[in-house]
Amino acid sequence: MRWSRAFIFFDYIACGKNYPEKIETIVKGISDGCVQGGLSLIGGETAEMPGFYGESEYDLAGFAVGLADKSKIIDGSKIREGDVIIGLASSGIHSNGYSLVRKVLRPQESNIKEFVETLGATMGDVLLRPTKIYVKPVLNLISQIEVKGIANITGGGFYENIPRMFPKGITAEIEKGTWPVLPVFEFIRKQGSIAERDMFGTFNMGIGMVLAVSQRYANEAVSILRESGEEAFIIGRAVKGDELTIC
Structure with a gap:
C-alpha cells in the first residue's frame, strides 16, 4: 500500500x-x-x-x-539533533496573513491593477496568486527517502508551525539567506514598518512547507524535489532546545 x-x-x-x-x-x-x-x-x-x-x-x-x-504516519517522533530542515518555495503569501496585508496595503479597486516596480507585477496579481499544493512532490519524495517531519507554513508563520513537527526537547535553527525571500514580503515589511520577527511570525517568507530528513539524505532529497519541479533549499537543522531560532 x-x-x-x-x-x-x-x-x-x-x-x-x-x-x-x-x-x-x-x-x-x-x-x-x-x-x-x-x-x-x-x-x-x-x-x-x-x-x-x-x-x-x-x-x-x-x-x-x-x-x-x-x-x-509521519509524526515527527523520529527527528533527532542534527537532522536537516528542507524548505519548499512558496508562490506568494498563500492563505494567511491577509488581515495584516489589507491593513498595510489597503488594496482598493483604484490601486489593485497598478504595476508595482518592486513586485514586478500588479498588486492584484501578487495578492491573488494561488497557494501551492505540494502533495504530489512530497509523496514522491516519501516513496524514495524517509521523511521524519512535515510542517505547512500557514497562520503563525515560522515560529508557530515549524516547532509543531518536533518531539519534546528538539527544535529548529533556521539560517536566513539560504532561500530567496519573495519581493512581496519586503514590500509589506517596508509599507507597514513591520519588525522582522513579526514578519516571520505571520508570513511564510517564501517557504511554504518544511521537511525534516536525516543529514545523509539531505542533498538527495533536494535533488528529488527539484526534479519534481519544486524549488527546494536546505534552510536549517534540528537542535536541542524548545524555542525556534532564526539567525
Missing part, C-alpha cells in the same frame, strides 16, 4: 447572492486544486444567504478524506 492517499474532497460555498458565473469560477479553482492534490471533487453545498452576507461576498470551506498506513 502507498504511504498515504487522499481520495475525495467536499466543498462548501456560502454567498449573499448566487451569481452562476462567479460560482463557476470558484468551483473551477477548487477543481484545479483537487487535480494538483490527486483528489476527486465529489460534491458539496452552495448556500445563498442574503441576510447574512453582502451581495458580493462569499465564503469557502472544504475538507478532504484520505487514508494512511498507521505504521508509516
Whole structure:
C-alpha cells in the first residue's frame, strides 16, 4: 500500500447572492486544486444567504478524506539533533496573513491593477496568486527517502508551525539567506514598518512547507524535489532546545 492517499474532497460555498458565473469560477479553482492534490471533487453545498452576507461576498470551506498506513504516519517522533530542515518555495503569501496585508496595503479597486516596480507585477496579481499544493512532490519524495517531519507554513508563520513537527526537547535553527525571500514580503515589511520577527511570525517568507530528513539524505532529497519541479533549499537543522531560532 502507498504511504498515504487522499481520495475525495467536499466543498462548501456560502454567498449573499448566487451569481452562476462567479460560482463557476470558484468551483473551477477548487477543481484545479483537487487535480494538483490527486483528489476527486465529489460534491458539496452552495448556500445563498442574503441576510447574512453582502451581495458580493462569499465564503469557502472544504475538507478532504484520505487514508494512511498507521505504521508509516509521519509524526515527527523520529527527528533527532542534527537532522536537516528542507524548505519548499512558496508562490506568494498563500492563505494567511491577509488581515495584516489589507491593513498595510489597503488594496482598493483604484490601486489593485497598478504595476508595482518592486513586485514586478500588479498588486492584484501578487495578492491573488494561488497557494501551492505540494502533495504530489512530497509523496514522491516519501516513496524514495524517509521523511521524519512535515510542517505547512500557514497562520503563525515560522515560529508557530515549524516547532509543531518536533518531539519534546528538539527544535529548529533556521539560517536566513539560504532561500530567496519573495519581493512581496519586503514590500509589506517596508509599507507597514513591520519588525522582522513579526514578519516571520505571520508570513511564510517564501517557504511554504518544511521537511525534516536525516543529514545523509539531505542533498538527495533536494535533488528529488527539484526534479519534481519544486524549488527546494536546505534552510536549517534540528537542535536541542524548545524555542525556534532564526539567525
